[in-house]
Amino acid sequence: MSDRVVGVVMNGVTGRMGYRQHLVRSVLAINEQGGVTLSDGSRVSLRPLLVGRDLRRIGDVADRHGISDYTTDLDDALADPANTIYFDAQVTQARVAATLKAIALGKHVYTEKPTAETVADAVRLADAAAEAGVKNGVVQDKLFLPGLLKLKRLIDGGFFGRILSVRGEFGYWVFEGDWQPAQRPSWNYRTEDGGGIVLDMFPHWGYVLENLFGRIESVYAHVTTHIPERWDERGQVYKATADDAAYGVFELEGGAVAQINSSWTVRVNRDELVEFQVDGTHGSAVAGLRNCRIQHRGSTPRPIWNPDIPVTESFRDQWQEVPDNVEFENAFKLQWEMFIRHVLEDAPFPHTFAAGARNVRIAELGLRSHAEGRRLPVEAL
Structure with missing residues (x-):
């Protein structure tokens, strides 16, 4: 009570x-x-x-x-x-x-x-x-997801040494709406209705990067609409005027570089719908919504590039799962x-x-970067 x-x-x-x-x-x-x-x-x-x-x-x-x-x-x-x-x-x-x-x-x-x-x-x-x-x-x-909480635990514990790069993959195939219903509302694909994957996802990447890895100093993005025609909730065809994929590069304070692909036009070949790989001098991690795997410098194998022979080892099996240790809530x-x-x-x-305004700034800079074809610094609001 x-x-x-x-x-x-x-x-x-x-x-x-x-x-x-x-x-x-x-x-x-x-x-x-x-x-x-x-x-x-x-x-x-x-x-x-x-x-x-x-x-x-x-x-x-x-x-x-x-x-x-x-x-x-x-x-x-x-x-x-x-x-x-x-x-x-x-x-x-x-x-x-x-x-x-x-x-x-x-x-x-x-x-x-x-x-x-x-x-x-x-x-x-x-x-x-x-x-x-x-x-x-x-x-x-996203900051409260189990996978990213585990990643934060690793960062705070100094697991990575100096962080060099972050690579993020987000997305899944959203059906066009003709032969199968779309999993997202049609307004998401109309700029005039406030749609677009940059406005939807770049604010997420802004707070994830800045809360975990440091201030974003510059943004470069290529933005596109891969599927120009979709069908709405009534089965009516419409022109998709908003971006459905964006490929961003974010320079972070301290020299680390983050590359994040966001797409509603990609078929999933990873363990979770979003994954971040963090590489540092002392270790690496791959974190998703719930899980997090690590590979320490002491257990890093020595792969040799040789395209003339088949791969004989499972690279995924060389990583260790980070335990939950606590019960994670929604x-x-x-x-x-x-x-x-x-x-x-x-x-x-x-x-x-x-903080929300700073993240909208990241989205706005992403769209401007694409329109102007150049890297843009992130200035204080």
């Missing part, structure tokens, strides 16, 4: 991410465990008020989970003083206006990434939250709990709107 209840306005939970990760696996899961435990031992549960554009869809979600409060009227939801937190998982184009409304009414604000489509709007949000004195945060879920839920503690007792929370 929790000691108090905090009202949370949740906007955009009929979408895949908002529903599954934020409502079901975070907010409702927190309540099922008895709430968030604060430093004094008290517990806080969350009372979600669901907001959406379609009353039937939002009502179906509410009925499915026994939630009594839902509405299509955002202004009315924000006007209730019992609702102290506003969460936004809408399409990116709708996020800025709605979040600014919440800030103006003194709500603490937590949003999906990216916080905005442009750096100017992302900075506008960060400035508005700072001026209003409200707590603010952006989802940076990444989104962990960050929700951090944000609740930040709001209620000012616990540390570095993933602010200012």
Whole structure:
């Protein structure tokens, strides 16, 4: 039994991410465990008020989970003083206006990434939250994944020595929508609707690289639309105006170089949908969503290049699995709990709107780099 209840306005939970990760696996899961435990031992549960554009869809979600409060009227939801937190998982184009409304009414604000489509709007949000004195945060879920937590453990323990490079591979084949339904909504492939893999994924790479390996000093990217025509949810053909693949190079402080490929047009030949290989002077690691494998300098084999004979060894078998050692919880839920503690007792929370704006800057520079055909330095906001 929790000691108090905090009202949370949740906007955009009929979408895949908002529903599954934020409502079901975070907010409702927190309540099922008895709430968030604060430093004094008290517990806080969350009372979600669901907001959406379609009353039937939002009502179906509410009925499915026994939630009594839902509405299509955002202004009315924000006007209730019992609702102290506003969460936004809408399409990116709708996020800025709605979040600014919440800030103006003194709500603490937590949003999906990216916080905005442009750096100017992302900075506008960060400035508005700072001026209003409200707590603010952006989802940076990849940092809380088991694979990357293991990678962070290795970095903090000095396993790599001097880190030389990071190579990331992300993506999978998203069906075009004609002969099989697409796994992503059609707006993802229309620039005019806020779509594009750079805006979707480069903010992720920004916070992953900067939190694990150091500040990004420059960005170079090649961006493309490999599949120019797709079919939407109604089976109607449309022109894909947004990028579906991006190939980026990020120079990091200290001299390390990160190369990350992002694609919705690649068939998976790796253990997980995203993997990062980190190579250092003393060791290497390959980390995915959940797993992490290592090879120390002392156990590194001595491969010899000889194309005239068949390979006689399994290179994958020469790596060692990093043990879990702890039980990992859902990444989104962990960050929700951090944000609740930040709001209620000012616990540390570095993933602010200012951090979100820096990550939007990485996406914007990626698109500019492609358009101008050159490497671009990352300047301070």
